[in-house]
Amino acid sequence: MPKVLISDQMSPKAAEIFRARGIEVDEITGLTKDELIKIIGHYDGLAVRSATKATKDVIAAATNLKVIGRAGIGVDNVDIPSASGAGIVVMNTPFGNSITTAEHAIALMFALARQLPEADASTQAGKWEKNRFMGVELTAKTLGLIGAGNIGSIVADRALGLKMKVIAFDPFLTPERAEIMGVTKVSLDELLAQADFITLHTPLTDSTRNILSAENLAKTKPGVRIINCARGGLIDEAALKAGLDSGHIGGAALDVFVEEPAKASPLFNTPNFISTPHLGASTDEAQVNVAIQVAEQMSDFLLTGGVTNALNVPSLSAEEAPRLRPYMQLAERLGSLVGQLVTEGVKGVTVEVEGAAAQLNIKPITAAVLAGLMRTHSDTVNMVNAPYLAREREIEIAEVRHDRETDYHTLVRVTVKTPDGDRTVAGTLFGMTKPRLTEIFGITVEADLSGRMLYIVNEDKPGFIGRLGGALGEAGVNIGTFHLGRRNTGSEAILLLSVDDTIPDPLLASICRLPGVKTVKALTFA
Template identity: 80%
Template sequence: MPKVLIADKMDPQAARTFRERGVEVDEITGLKPDALAGIIGDYDGLAIRSSTKVTAAILDAATNLKVVGRAGIGVDNVDIAAASQRGVVVMNTPFGNSITTAEHAIALMFALARQLPEADASTQAGKWEKNRFMGVELTAKTLGLIGAGNIGSIVADRARGLRMKVIAFDPFLTPERAVEIGVEKVELDQLLARADFITLHTPLTDQTRGILSADALARTKRGVRIINCARGGLIDEAALKAGLDSGHIAGAALDVFVAEPATASPLFGTPGFVSTPHLGASTTEAQVNVAIQVAEQMADFLVAGGVTNALNMPSLSAEEAPKLKPYMALADRLGGLVGQLTTGAVRGVAVETEGAAATLNAKPITAAVLAGYLRTQTATVNMVNAPVLARDRGLTVREVRTEREGDYHTLLRVTVSTEAGDRSVAGTLFADTAPRLVELFGIKVEADLAGPMLYVVNEDAPGFIGRLGTLLGEAGVNIGTFHLGRRAAGGEAVLLLSVDEAVPADLLARVKALPGVRTAMGLRF
């Protein structure tokens, strides 16, 4: 009988569900890392929330471990790369907390609008400062959503019920989806200038880190109120305090901080500031939901081999897996490539299989493309939930089969439809196992897609490659491989360089400043 350890406090329904499904379970919470390492070798599964850290050292000691289940969304406390290397599946429950987190954002919006925490403290201190706490109505105010995915769309629905005008900034929000959820799609500058309230509902990525920077906060409407129940690091906390102190920002409510647990912060005690200790998912209903879901998923995997909401394993049958896995690796990388290189809203994704690829089950390949593409927007996506997330975002997904062979015996092409037109990338398998890029936005270029890379579009001219190589060499950046393609002599050229370490921002700026460079950006696979 499989055996699972519940290492964090979890609703009792989790243990009950495990046992009902034929899994032995122990509940031992609050273990220090050494103590956990000392017993984890006895277990097939490890169920956690956010307290337990599943590090490479823990995984080294977990000689029998097959699956880690996170009751909740975030998996920052799990070394997924180390788990993958050791063949340990990592699962989460990405949708169990959505309503709870959205409702907490609405609650904090009310708290700011009516100064509820300050009024409560004053009244309970024996004061009766009725004239001190003059609030504002939410009705007819403009709410600006930064991020309009699953949680953001729920907040929009609740806000429209309060008769608020909702505008949203989300580069991946299509016009059709905006109409569906009842929001006006705007650019970030417009949102900052128009919003009376701003709520954030986006993951913390390189693109979103510090999205409300000092400069962005300075461009907000005077008297704005800001709520963050998403991730610490989206807001410059020092600039937020300065805005509150100056009176430009009327109020701010944070459920998340850059450093957690946030036992001290310059924001504490600032007039107009409200804080909660990361309570976004803390309701009875949410805790029950995620506890049952993680137990069901882990039990299904351990008992029957079913895979649901796995972050590092595709959903495949034993018969399909050997043939499909190389294609899914290619699909994932092509999706990640087009996701990193495409800006603006994407309306649809087309996945075309040609030659030998067209004879295979296209669903896992398409799911892998979507997972690679959507992973550039959210860290919790996987092959199982990628189609659901794509549908929620209003993406049209199309599969095309062409059984005749073209230039390659097998080919996979991924095309995204944007407001600026279609953009496509294509790849093949060398020796039926090794993924290889063969075409990028209509330009023939062969390249491995692995590790950190530098992508450059430039004018094809003598001396450019030398100047670029010299610049990188002087900065101590070692080039692993060099791939070049061009439309025609003297026209547009594309460079893809694999590098030992990611190119830092200051060096990337210097690359962009080279004569003839049209675009330069870092990629990661």
């Protein structure tokens, strides 16, 4: 039974779902780093919000951990490279609090437009400063979105309902998607110059850090009002303070800060500035939604292999997983075969799919190939860290789908690029469930790939099979299956046979000395 640790405060729904799915769960919150390191090795899954820090040291101690689930969007508290290197899937729940965060941005936009916090404080202080608080309408104003993904698109929809004009800067926004959303795609400079309100909905990356820098804030329309419910660090806070003080910026509302918790900030008590303590996801509905989603996603992965909203491995839905599992097994064995036979440095890997395989999600198939290939060098490699390790070794990866007739109903072909040339293996599924080799290094051969096997390249001449059988028989090695292929009559032949026992090195050496033998290699498949 898989075991999960919930280490942050989370809706009880999460634990209920884990237990209902047959997963053992412990809820232990408020752990120090040392306390977490002491117990994390007992768990297959770790469910967190933002308090728990899954650092490099924690991941190093997590010897059984398979998945980290973040109930929320940001994963700043998870060392993703370390998790990837350890073969741990990292998931988040990007949609569970999308509406809540979008609504908070809209609420802050209203608050800025009508100076609501200051008007409230003034009124409750016994002042009746009706003429002091002159607001602006949102109708017909231009809203500039920096980031038009899931949350940004919801904000756009709400803003259009308020009869605002919406423009968006997002490098990944296509013209077709912009048209569907009802927004105008613009450059960043165009957005800065045109927007009456700017709201940010982008992750914090090297390219987005300080995207509203002092230089860019100076390009904004005088009187612009700025809202950030995304991530601290997207705005140069000192430059924002200067813009508010000068009056160039008409108002700003921040739910996020560079340093959190923000107990002190030069922005505090600045006129026309509103702040909230990272409340974007803080509604009862959102807390329940992200808890349910993270528990369901982690359960799917631990029980069926389904991967949803992962940040370091291709997605594979729980529905896809059973259908893809035989293909992934085939792909892993093809990768393992070529990995055990190719001793030269691998420079590139190409994965081709034909027939029924061409209609499937190819990413998990490729990851399985890489896992099989690289597991020959380390027994800790899996589908999560294999692509990461391949990139680390600068191995080029290519994927090709073929929409063409083939001799087989479905086919997966793996080509490895080496300094001595390309090496190709291919396989199919018998009955759509059983992996079967169909080609090895240009020679047609049908064979199972399982258990202990012996790979031999020899001259295609009479008498060889008898000599080989005699050598194995004298050594007491029983042959399970026997598969033979050749290029042409009398040329080079390949022999793959399964054996019941491990073949000792002295026996391999004696087989190598048999007349006509070119290569001998003992193979092992899980």
